Amino acid sequence: MNIITVGLDGKGKVTFQSHAHTDHFAQGRIIYATLPTIHLSHLRNSRFYSPVEFGKRFYIDDYRAKLYPSGHILGSAGIKIWLDEGTLYYTGDIKLERLRTPERTKIPRADFLIIEATFGVPKFRFPKPKIVEKEIIGIVEEKLDKGEIPMFMANPFGKAQELIRILNIHGYEVRVDRIIGKVSRVYRKFGARLKISEDGEVVVSSRRGIQVSGFSRIKLSNHADFWELIEIVERVKPEKVFTVYGHAEQFAKILRGLGYKAEVYKGPMLRLDGEGL
Numbered sequence: 521m522n523i524i525t526v527g528l529d530g531k532g533k534v535t536f537q538s539h540a541h542t543d544h545f546a547q548g549r550i551i552y553a554t555l556p557t558i559h560l561s562h563l564r565n566s567r568f569y570s571p572v573e574f575g576k577r578f579y580i581d582d583y584r585a586k587l588y589p590s591g592h593i594l595g596s597a598g599i600k601i602w603l604d605e606g607t608l609y610y611t612g613d614i615k616l617e618r619l620r621t622p623e624r625t626k627i628p629r630a631d632f633l634i635i636e637a638t639f640g641v642p643k644f645r646f647p648k649p650k651i652v653e654k655e656i657i658g659i660v661e662e663k664l665d666k667g668e669i670p671m672f673m674a675n676p677f678g679k680a681q682e683l684i685r686i687l688n689i690h691g692y693e694v695r696v697d698r699i700i701g702k703v704s705r706v707y708r709k710f711g712a713r714l715k716i717s718e719d720g721e722v723v724v725s726s727r728r729g730i731q732v733s734g735f736s737r738i739k740l741s742n743h744a745d746f747w748e749l750i751e752i753v754e755r756v757k758p759e760k761v762f763t764v765y766g767h768a769e770q771f772a773k774i775l776r777g778l779g780y781k782a783e784v785y786k787g788p789m790l791r792l793d794g795e796g797l
């Protein structure tokens with residue numbers, strides 16, 4: 521039995537944190553993360569982080585490792601680790617379709633894959649982000665024509681900034697609440713062009729308005745839908761897949777049906793030789 525003791529978005533002596541959403545906050549003496557993830561995490565967490573650049577080789581608990589952008593929010597990363605048994609790639613939260621504010625996703629080859637399965641069943645098929653943009657702008661125009669103030673509700677860490685960028689590109693100035701303003705300042709520090717104004721004609725709020733999420737009617741999601749997840753697995757070409765989060769159980773079952781060795785990830789201990797699959 522082979523066990524990896526590096527923490528992945530969890531507890532470990534040394535850990536990796538994939539991005540700045542609180543359900544992925546890591547605990548450890550050293551937490552490796554990208555610089556944007558560290559800046560965003562410091563808005564809510566004061567733990568000790570060690571910055572790592574995308575694509576640069578580093579060592580995590582004596583294992584060689586490299587980070588790849590995962591296109592979920594600014595700074596979000598997957599990690600590839602070179603283990604004795606082969607290479608392991610952990611996606612964190614990931615989006616394959618290109619969004620406007622996160623870095624462009626890169627998918628490495630690996631022998632073992634740990635993949636998120638938030639939307640890991642076939643009923644989740646999201647329209648292309650450009651189609652959802654048109655839908656959002658349509659709502660804005662309709663509301664403004666009626667003399668109403670268009671107001672959208674979005675996760676303040678990432679989704680709100682994506683929405684602001686979309687609205688800006690279509691010529692709208694945007695008003696936001698305090699937390700979205702704070703996070704947007706970090707985005708701007710890393711080069712995102714976000715125009716926020718006190719008297720913007722459209723409101724993006726973390727608490728109220730028309731919801732924008734993979735689970736709501738306006739499906740601007742920063743997660744891969746089921747079909748993107750399948751494409752990620754195909755690109756990684758793993759010997760074995762471990763699924764995590766959301767529909768992990770069902771997604772593993774579907775992958776087994778497609779001929780992959782697949783089981784639910786029960787981290788932080790990882791058995792790479794899983795008998796009987």
Ligand SMILES: [Zn+2]
Pocket residue numbers: 539541592613
């Ligand atoms: Zn996330």
